[in-house]
Amino acid sequence: MKNIALIIAGGKGTRTGQDIPKQFININDKPIIIYTLESFQKHPEIDAIEVVCLEGWHDILRAYAKQYNITKLKWVVSGGETGQESIRNGIVNLKDKLDKEDVVIIHDGIRPMIDEEVISDVLVVCHKYGNAVSSLPYNEQIFIKDDEISTTKYIPRETLRRVVTPQAYKFCKLYDCYQKAFKEKIGIYGSAYTNTMMADLGEKLYFAKGSNKNIKITTVEDFELFKALLTVKRSEWMK
Secondary structure, three states, X not given: OOEEEEEEEOOOOHHHOOOOOHHHOEEOOEEHHHHHXXXXXXXXXXXXXXXXXXXXXXXXXXXXXXXXXXXXXXXXXXXXXXXXXXXXXXXXXXXXOOOOOOEEEEEEOOOOOOOHHHHHHXXXXXXHHOEEEEEEEOOOOEEEEOOOOOEEEEEOHHXXXXXXXXXXXXXXXXXXXXXXXXXXXXXXXXXXXXXXXXXXXOOOOOEEOOOOOOOOOOOHHHHHHHHHHHHOOOOOOOO
């Protein structure tokens, strides 16, 4: 049984206002995507890596992978017009390469602070239940608008979980669900992702550990936060 990391790096990063895609921007002289790939390269349970990459950047990605010794990178696939199309492209490329019970871990290429413990737990949960989604408690209060200026209703935060990547799925289920979703046009539009699509298809999802360090680099401010996190070392007295 193999564990394959599917890294999504097909976005153009227009919200950061930069001249190149944000996943290829250098932070401390290293591209963001390489920080992400290094976490999976170093993890002993990851057998191979596939990257869904922006068209025109494949050779650059492979050159960086060679420079930084990302030897587990096996496949580079072009992204689609949407995030869900990009994920589907990656899954379809794996069809003749994986067995049914192999596990695919889907992760955003612009989440470079991924811990070994988070990857390990998402694998443990997936091997036990068939899927796993990295998650965290939601620590803020969520109110529902009555109109644009007022509210009388809220959602108890104890009932909420914040779900991000990495997410892990048995390949057979993942492939079949994407085939069905695109055929029936379920859970593939807008901000839909694998987890929301699975829920729309009636699949039960299982929570795995998350980390607050696992930020998604979306805005210019996130670059500065990432640089700060790279320099942080946990104090010895903290558990």
